[in-house]
Amino acid sequence: MEKKKWVEPLTRALSWPSRILWVISAAVVLIMALHVLADVILRSFTHQPLPATLEFTAMWWMPLVIFTGLGAAQLGKEHLRVTLFLDGIRGKTRRAAEFISLAVAMTVIGMATVFAFEGALASTQIGETVLSAIAVPVWPIKWVAAFGLAVFMVQLLVSFIEVAAASSAELERLDEADEIFEQMEEEVSG
Template identity: 30%
Template sequence: MTTPSENAAAPRWFRAIEYIAGAAILVIMVHTLANVAARALFNSPLPDTNEWSAFWYLPIAALGGFILAQFAGEHIEATLIYDRLDARNRHVLDIGATLVSIAVSCAFAWFTAMEAAHATSIGLRAGVTSVVIWPIKWLVPLTFVLLVILMVAKVVSLIRNRQTLLLAAVDASPIPGA
C-alpha cells in the first residue's frame, strides 16, 4: 500500500506535518537518551525532561498523527458489521459517521480553544517547573479544526461519489423497449 507521503502528489502540508511529527519522536528519543546518560554518567538527570517530553514533544507527534491518519484514511476500523452491509448502506453509514465525527470534532475544537485561551491568559507552566506549556495548548484546537476540514472534504467526496454511482447505475440499466 502506498502512503500519501510516498505519493509524489502528496500536498506539501502533509509532508510538513509528517516531518514535524517524526522529528518530535526523534527528539523524544534523543532527549530521553541524553537524560539517561546524564543520570548514569553524572548522577544527575537533565532538568525537566519528563515535562518537555509529555507537554511538548508527545502532543506534536500524536496530534500530527491524527491529521496524517485522517488524510490517508488510515484510522482503525472495526468492520464486523460494516462488511456485511450492501454498498448503499455502507455509503450511507460512511456519510453519517463522518457527519457525527464532524460534530464531535467541532465541539472538541471549541472547548479546547477555550481551554487554550485560559492557559494563555494565566501563562500556564508544567507543574512547578519553568517549562511554559500554554503555546502547545493551541495545537489541540488547531488539530481538530484541520480534522473537521478533512472530514468535510470526505463527506463532499462521498456525496459526489454517490451521485456518480447513481448516474452509472442509470446508464447501465437496460432501456425497456429498446
C-alpha cells in the first residue's frame, strides 16, 4: 500500500498534458465540422467550394485530431488491445507481459517521436506548404504531431508506472473485471 501514496499524485501530474490535448482534440473536431459545413453550405448556394477545404481537412484538422488524442486515449485505456495472449495468464506472468508490451510500445513511440521532431524541424526550415487554391502551411502541424507523440510516450510511461505499482490483489481484481467483461460480451453476442 505504500506505493499508492506516491503513484496517484505522480500519474496525475504526468497525465495533465493528455487531458489538455483531449480538450484541444475535441475543439478541433468541432472546428473541422464547422469548416466542412461551411463548405457544403457555400457549395449549395453559390456552386463554389470554400477554398482548400480538402487540404485543411487532410493536412490540418485530421492530424490535429489524431495526434492530440493519442495520449488521452491511452489515459482512458481506450486504445484497441489484442489480448489473445494475455487472456490466459494471471498474476506475475501477466504483469511481466504488460511490462513487455508497454516497454515495446514506449520504444516504438519513442523512436517515432524522435523522427517526428526531426521531420518537424526539417519541415520548418523549408517552410513546407501544400499548394492548392491557396498555400496551406503544413510545418506547424508536424510540430503538433511530434508533441502529441511525446505526450503519448509520457502517458505510456504512466501506464507502466501504474502496472508496476499495482498490488497483486489489484491485478487479480483487474483479471476478474476482464473475465466479467468477457462474459458480458458473450451474452450480448450469443
